[in-house]
Amino acid sequence: MFLPHNALLIPPPDVSYRQKVPPGLPVHKHPLNPLAFLLRGALIYPDRIAIRHPDVNHPAYYTYSIWAQRVQNLAYALIQFGIKPQDTVAVLAPNTPMIADAFQGIPAARAVICPINTRLTPPEIAYILQHSRAKLILADYEYAHLVKDAEIPVIVSNDSGHAGDPYERFLSRGRMFSQDRGWWGLDLEPDEDAGFALCYTSGTTGRPKGVLTTLRGTYLAAMANAYEAKMDINSVYLWVLPMFHAAGWTYPWAATFAVSTQIILRAVSYPLIWNHLFNSSVTHYCGAPTVQIGLVNYPGVKKLPRPVTAIVAGSAPTAHLISSLEKIGINPVHTYGPFTRNHSQESWAALPMEERAKYMARQGYGYTTADGVRVVYQTEGEDLKDVPRDGKTIGEIVVRGNLVMREYFTDEKATEKAFKGGYFHSGDLAVMYPDGSISILDRSKDIIISGGENASSLAIEQELFNHPDVLEVAVVARAHPKWGERPMAFVVLHPSKAPKWENKHAGFEIDLKAHARKTLPGFATPEWVVVVPDLPKTSTGKIQKVELRKRVTKL
Template sequence: MFTSTRFTPTAASIPPQGVRLSRKALRGVPVNYTPLNPLSFILRGALIYPNKVALVHPNVPSPVAYTFSVWAQRTQNLAYALIKAGIQPGDRVAVIAPNNPLIADALQGVLAARAVCCPINTRLKPHEVQYILEHSGAKLILVDHEYKHLVGNVKTRVIVSNDTGREGDPYEDFLTEGRLFSQEKGWPGLETEPDENAAAMLCYTSGTTGRPKGVITTLRGSYLAAIANAFEGQYVPSNTPSSRILPMFHAAGWTYPWSCTFAFATQITLRTVDYTQIWDHLLHSGVTHYCGAPTVQIGIVNDPSARKLDKPIVAVIAGAAPTPHLISELEKTGIKPVHVYGLTETYGPFTRCYDQENWASLSLDERARLMARQGHAFATAEEVRVVNYKEGSDIPQDVPADGKTLGEIVTRGNIVMKEYLNDPEATKKSFRGGNFNSGDLAVMHPDGSISVMDRSKDIIISGGENASSLAIEQELASHPHVLEVSVIARPHVKWGERPMAFVILHPQHTKIWKGRHHEFAVDLKAHAKSRLPGFACPEWVEVVPELPKTSTGKILKTELRKIVAKL
C-alpha cells in the first residue's frame, strides 16, 4: 500500500499542532439539525485517520501523496486563498484539469469557501470552454498547465497548476497565500454554509444535441448521493483503495470523490486512461474499486496486461448500458460489475441492478443478461418509474410492469438537480409532471426493475416497428469477433429506416477479416438473424478503426449520423 514518506508536502500543507477539524458553529439552528454538506467527510477522515494516505498521484514526473490531515489542510488553504481572491458565497469557480490533486482539491476547497465548483471537460474545444466560462459567470479559473490553451485571453483571474505539488508551482504558491491569509484561524475561521440546498456544483451536460446546459446540484443532494454511491458500490470503510479512472470533471466524478472520503478510501488519480497503468494498480496497489463507462471496461478486459486477478475488484459501470458479453468477460477476469444508471441531472447514478439469490443457479450468460438491467432506485433516491403522458396532459401514467411496454424513465427526490442555470424553460420542461424526465426510454419488469431500451432520439422506426438500438447493440456485441459496436438509423426507401452498425473488430481477429470486411458483414448479419427479429437486423455493417466518443466513453451517435447523412 502507499505511504507518504517518499514525498514531503509544502510547508503550507502541514497542519499545525492541535488543529481543530470543525467549522464555525451555526447560531440559531435547532439542536437536532445540521445542514448536510459533503465537506464534512474529509474533516472526519482527518480526525479519525489523520495519517492514512487519502490522495496519491503516482504516474507523473512529480508524484505526490497526501494523508487525510494534510489534504484537509490543503482544502482549508484553498478556501482561504479563494476568499482572499474575492470569491463570495455563491460565486462560481471553474476548474479545468484531468484527474489530479488540483481538481480533487477543488471539489473540497471551493465548497469550504461557500462557492460553487464548475468542473469543465478537458476534451472540449476552446470555443466550447469559452461558452461555459461565460455562461457560468466564473469569477476565478483553476487550470492544469496542459490545458492553459483552453482558457484563452480571459479577463478572469487564472491560477495555473504545474501538477508538481512542490514549492514554486503557481498553484502551490496560491495555497500558501491562503494559509498566510488565514492567520491560523483554521477551520473555525471559515463560515459554515447554513443552507444545505445551496448550490454546490455546476456541471455542464455533454451538449451533443445543442448548447450544453448547466446543471446545478446542491450540498444536500451531493451528500446523500455520495453516501448512496459508497453503499451501493460496496465500499468498505477504512480499507478501500479506489482508482480514479472516471474523470472528476464529469458530473463531479458521479460524487465518488466524496464517497471515497466518506469511506476513508485512498484515491489514486491518473491523468489519462492508460490501461497499462490501470492494470499495474489493479495488480500491485491493492485497488478494490474503480468506476468507468463500458468502453473503458472493454479496454481493460482486452488489454494485453489483462489476467485473472488474485482477489476480486468491484467495478462500478455507468455512462451506457454494458452488454451481457462485457459483464461476462469482467466476471471471468475476477472483476465484479456493479451496474448503475443515471445522468448529470441525478448526480450521476441513482439506480443499481441488485444481485438476486436465485441468479446463482443461472448460467453466466443468463446472469449477465439480468445484470445488464438498470435495476431499482438507490437507497437515498425516490422510486424510479417508467411512464407515458396522454396527449395534452402533464399527468404521468405508469406503464404496465410487463417488460415490454415502452415509456420514459422519471424520478424525483433527494438526488435530482435543483435546476438548469439561467434556463427556466428547460428546467420547466425537464420537471414536467412533477418529476425529472430523463429522455431515456425503458420498460418495467414484473419485479419492479427497469431496463433502458434507448434514448428517445435513438429509437429506429423500421416499417412501423420500433427497434431499440441498444438491444441490437447488445446482441451484435455477443459475436466473438466484435470489440465494440454502435447502431443508428439510416434512411431506407422501403422501410423508412433500417439499422446500420458501426463495428470495431477485436484486435485478435482483425487479421482474419483483413480485406474481407464484406464477408464479416455477412457473418454478423447471420449472427443477428439468429437473435433478433428481421426489422431489427442491421441492413448495413461498417467496420471502423474507432468510434467517436465523449471524454467519459459515451459513443457520439450524433457524429455517426453525420457520416450516414453523407452516404
C-alpha cells in the same frame, strides 16, 4: 506570519475540524454538506493516506490531515482573492491533486465548483465560462492554453506539489491569510440546498446546459454510492473516470465518506490501470462500458489475484461485457444516474454466467437515498401513467427526490420542461419487469422506427456484441425508401480477429447479419454493416452517436 512551504501544509498541533454553527439553526438540525466527510476522516484517521499520485514526474502522497490542510488553505486563498458565497470557480484539469483539492476547497469557501471537460475547444470553454459566470479558473499546465484568452484570472498548476508551483503558492498565500483561524474561521453554508457543483452537458444538440446540483443532493448521492459499492476504510479507489465528468459521479465524496485511499491517474492508460489493479491493492474504480471493453481486451489480460469492484455507468453495458469482467475477477456494479443500481438475486447463482449477465445488465432499482424510479407514458391530460410491469411496454424513465439536480443554471424554460409533471424526465426509454426492476432500451432519440415497429439500438447492439469477432459496435438509424428507417451498424473488430477479415468486410457483413437473424426480428436486423477502425467517443469513453448520424446523412 511566515512559515516554510512544507510547514504550510502541516496542521497546527491543536487543529479542530469543526466549523462554526450558523446562527439561528435549530439544535436538532445541521445542514448536510459533503465537506464534512473529509473533516471527519482527518479527525479519526489523520495519518491514513488519502491521496496517491504516483505516475507523474513529481509524485505526491497526502495523508488525510495534510490533505485537509491543503483544502483549508485553498478555501482561504479563494476568500482572499474575493470569492463570495455562490460565486462560481471553474476548474480545467485532468485527474490531479488540484482538482481533488478543488472539489473540497471550493465548497469550503461556500462557492460553486464548475469542472470543465478538457476535451472541449476554446470557444466551447469560453461559452461555459461566460454562462457559468465564473470569477476564477484553476487550470492544469497541460490545458492552460485553452483559457489563455480568458477575461478572468487563471491560476496554473504544474502538477508538481513544489513550492515554486503557481498553484502551490496560491495555497500558501491562503494559509498565511488565514492566520491559523482554522476551520472555525470558515463559515458553514447554512442552506443545504445551495448550489454546489455546476456541470455542463455535452451540448451535442445545441449549447451545453449547466446542471446545478446541491450540497444536500451531493451528500446523499455520495453516501449512497459508497454504500452501494461497499466502500469502507480498507478500500482503495482508482481514478480512471475523469473527475470533471459529472463531478466524478460524486465519488470524490463517496471516497471521503468511506475514508478510503484515492489513487489518481492523469489519463486512461491501460498499462497503468493494470499495474495498479495487480500491485496497489485497488478495490474499486468507475468507468463507462467502452473503458471496460478496453480493459478486458488489453493484451495479456489475466485474472486478478483479488476481487475488484467496477462501477459501470454512463451507458448501458452489454451482458457480454459483464460476463467478460466477471471472468477476470472484476465484479461489475451496474448503476444509472446515480438513481438506480442492479442488485444480484440469490436465484441467479445457479444460472450460467451468460444468462446471469443478462439479468445483471438491467438498471435495477432506486438508490438507497433516492425516491423510487418510474417508467411512464404521458396521457392527454399530461398526467404520468406507469407502464405495466410486463417487460415489454416502453416508457420514459422519470425520477424525483434527493438525487435530482436543482435546476438548469439560468435556464427556467429548460428546467420547467425537464420537470414536467413533477418528475425529472431522463429521455431514456425503458421497460419495467414484474419484479419491479427496470431495463433501458434506448435514448428516445436513438429509437429506430422501421415499418412502424420500434427497434431499440441498444438491444441490437447487445446481440451484435455476442459475435466473437466484435470488439465494439454502435447502431443508428439510416433512411430507407420502403421502411422509413433501418438499423446501420458500425463495428470495430477485435484486434485478434481483424486479420481474418482483412479485405473481406463484405463477408463479415454477411456473417454478422446471419448471426443477428438468430435472435433479432427482421426489422431489427442491421440493413448495413460498416467496419471502422474506431468509434467517435467523449472524453469519458461514451460513444457519440450524433457523430455517426452525421456520417449516415452523407451516405
